[in-house]
Amino acid sequence: MISSQSFGESGKMKEYHYSGPVEQRFSPYSFNGGTVLAVAGEDFAIVASDTRLSEGYSIHSRDSPKCYKLTDTTVIGCSGFHGDCLTLTKIIDARLKTYKHSNNKTMTSGAIAAMLSTILYGRRFFPYYVYNIIGGLDEHGKGAVYSFDPVGSYQRDTYKAGGSASAMLQPLLDNQIGFKNMEGVEHVPLTQDKAVQLVKDVFISAAERDVYTGDALRICIITKEGIKEQTIPLRKD
Amino acid sequence: MALQDICDFQDIFLDRGTSSLPFGKKTGFNYMRGLPFSNSTSLFNFYIPVAEYLDKSPLEFGQISPIQSASTPLSQDVTLPSLSLPENPLLSSPQPVSLPFPISHGTTTLAFIFQGGVLAAADTRSSCAGYVEGPAAQKILPIHSHMVSTTSGTSADCALWKRILSRELRLYQLRHGRRLSTSGAAKLLSHMLHPFKGTELCVAAIMCGWDGGEVHGHLDDTGGTKTDPGGCTETTKEIDKSVDPSLEKTQSSFSSVGGQQPLAREKRNGSGPCMFYVCSDGTRLQGNLFSVGSGSPYAISVLDQGVKWELTLDEATSIAREAVYRATHRDAYSGNHVDIYHISSKGWIRRSREDLKEEYYREKERRERGIRQIMTLSEENMKQTKMA
Numbered sequence: 127m128i129s130s131q132s133f134g135e136s137g138k139m140k141e142y143h144y145s146g147p148v149e150q151r152f153s154p155y156s157f158n159g160g161t162v163l164a165v166a167g168e169d170f171a172i173v174a175s176d177t178r179l180s181e182g183y184s185i186h187s188r189d190s191p192k193c194y195k196l197t198d199t200t201v202i203g204c205s206g207f208h209g210d211c212l213t214l215t216k217i218i219d220a221r222l223k224t225y226k227h228s229n230n231k232t233m234t235s236g237a238i239a240a241m242l243s244t245i246l247y248g249r250r251f252f253p254y255y256v257y258n259i260i261g262g263l264d265e266h267g268k269g270a271v272y273s274f275d276p277v278g279s280y281q282r283d284t285y286k287a288g289g290s291a292s293a294m295l296q297p298l299l300d301n302q303i304g305f306k307n308m309e310g311v312e313h314v315p316l317t318q319d320k321a322v323q324l325v326k327d328v329f330i331s332a333a334e335r336d337v338y339t340g341d342a343l344r345i346c347i348i349t350k351e352g353i354k355e356q357t358i359p360l361r362k363d
Numbered sequence: 364m365a366l367q368d369i370c371d372f373q374d375i376f377l378d379r380g381t382s383s384l385p386f387g388k389k390t391g392f393n394y395m396r397g398l399p400f401s402n403s404t405s406l407f408n409f410y411i412p413v414a415e416y417l418d419k420s421p422l423e424f425g426q427i428s429p430i431q432s433a434s435t436p437l438s439q440d441v442t443l444p445s446l447s448l449p450e451n452p453l454l455s456s457p458q459p460v461s462l463p464f465p466i467s468h469g470t471t472t473l474a475f476i477f478q479g480g481v482l483a484a485a486d487t488r489s490s491c492a493g494y495v496e497g498p499a500a501q502k503i504l505p506i507h508s509h510m511v512s513t514t515s516g517t518s519a520d521c522a523l524w525k526r527i528l529s530r531e532l533r534l535y536q537l538r539h540g541r542r543l544s545t546s547g548a549a550k551l552l553s554h555m556l557h558p559f560k561g562t563e564l565c566v567a568a569i570m571c572g573w574d575g576g577e578v579h580g581h582l583d584d585t586g587g588t589k590t591d592p593g594g595c596t597e598t599t600k601e602i603d604k605s606v607d608p609s610l611e612k613t614q615s616s617f618s619s620v621g622g623q624q625p626l627a628r629e630k631r632n633g634s635g636p637c638m639f640y641v642c643s644d645g646t647r648l649q650g651n652l653f654s655v656g657s658g659s660p661y662a663i664s665v666l667d668q669g670v671k672w673e674l675t676l677d678e679a680t681s682i683a684r685e686a687v688y689r690a691t692h693r694d695a696y697s698g699n700h701v702d703i704y705h706i707s708s709k710g711w712i713r714r715s716r717e718d719l720k721e722e723y724y725r726e727k728e729r730r731e732r733g734i735r736q737i738m739t740l741s742e743e744n745m746k747q748t749k750m751a
Binding site for chain 1: 501522
């Protein structure tokens with residue numbers, strides 16, 4: 127019998143006892159960290175993610191971006207379990223190709239979002255552990271952001287943060303882009319340059335406070351001209 | 364059948380003959396057998412992990428019979444026992460994978476019938492174990508022009524099943540030339556959810572609709588078997604009364620105030636407002652007033668004191684808004700805005716979404732005005748008593 131005593135809260139002694147072998151089940155999931163962000167503007171959309179791939183206390187890679195280009199007007203950001211992210215993007219790519227060949231047109235952002243919802247729900251009882259955010263332009267050329275939960279519930283937003291630092295970033299975006307919780311402020315529509323600068327600032331803050339976010343920031347800016355990518359370094363510690 | 368058509372795409376990648384995968388099995392069964400409009404025997408495939416390292420002793424949970432436990436999951440046996448049994452194979456699967464993340468839950472929804480039709484209201488907060496995932500979620504989903512469904516439970520489940528239900532109702536309308544009644548739609552949803560009883564699927568919906576209009580022929584006040592498409596006939600009213608006593612025993616998170624307006628009801632001949640509560644555990648109840656969700660106890664108390672058949676539309680709207688506001692004030696998992704939908708013979712109308720923060724300030728203003736009035740009245744009284 128092994129027992130050790132240590133001080134718990136309020137100065138009382140806590141006792142640890144060896145109470146028998148504990149079975150550790152194999153978990154098919156693992157959390158690989160990472161944060162994804164998407165912002166929709168009047169005629170543009172931005173999808174940004176950090177590029178750190180971690181697991182527990184280790185960093186597997188500093189150059190593993192989480193934004194994947196689907197079509198010329200749509201980018202998806204996936205964070206969570208990297209294995210499921212890869213498989214999910216492969217399935218989405220295959221479905222996009224099939225649609226293109228059957229219908230002779232590219233899928234619109236809204237259609238991709240609806241399709242992804244059903245793909246995720248098809249695995250309702252063994253879900254893909256992925257937090258998805260789709261950013262792109264809709265049929266009218268306006269920016270669109272669709273955010274998902276792991277089992278397929280989705281809605282269209284103007285901005286959304288997902289992943290490990292989402293709880294820190296979302297309130298900041300609510301305030302700066304949605305002008306929420308502020309009185310007497312003029313609601314100025316977001317320009318592309320201001321949006322890009324905001325995304326950079328927000329990720330720098332996230333890297334300060336979230337251990338799973340850092341290394342570099344990959345920004346994809348989607349306009350009707352196409353998709354431009356930028357990479358900005360972040361804290362590496 | 365319908366869900367498989369929408370969600371299941373794996374058949375393209377897998378050979379239809381093999382149904383065992385390295386990590387799990389695909390279980391299939393024909394759950395829509397016998398329903399009048401299901402003419403395909405396609406299988407319903409959900410991917411369930413059955414690998415042996417995810418198994419604990421299956422008999423522990425008493426969920427599968429000794430015969431099934433004999434077959435090891437690793438055997439490449441294509442004839443799965445679950446295929447031949449008509450029972451729900453999901454019940455016979457071992458312990459499901461424990462999820463590392465929480466799913467969206469928590470809400471306040473309510474609906475009641477009054478002389479102007481049906482009024483449905485819901486908050487808009489979608490929370491995920493303490494984090495507000497969606498402050499502007501849509502919990503009242505229109506099914507068709509004359510029916511609306513308030514949803515509570517897991518938002519993904521509600522969204523997908525509502526989508527499937529809309530599709531099936533539209534097919535029914537195209538095949539039979541008339542809309543399916545609220546009772547029929549509720550029964551259809553209940554039957555579609557039944558195979559998933561016992562799993563973590565969670566849907567608690569109130570179907571609110573206006574029946575009738577183009578229903579002809581075989582509707583009688585005296586008649587009405589269960590298969591009669593006009594849902595609100597005499598027989599269902601009797602069933603409603605007999606179900607009422609059993610309600611006391613069931614969860615207290617909703618209540619049905621049935622049979623309180625006999626005069627108005629008897630006039631209806633199968634058309635008019637109708638409301639059903641459908642739950643993924645199999646409950647299907649008709650009623651005049653329901654509230655579902657974590658904030659429902661607070662909403663029910665407000666509704667019970669104010670809802671009458673004779674309410675005008677404005678009064679009904681303000682009662683519904685008040686009920687949701689009180690619930691959001693006290694329940695942590697409800698909040699943000701309130702959506703109000705009104706269903707009448709012309710269809711559903713959506714009022715604009717109202718921020719409950721405004722309601723809070725309006726109420727504060729009302730209270731302060733009330734206090735000021737009392738103060739001035741008491742000052743006057745004092746003056747009068749002094750003079751007298």
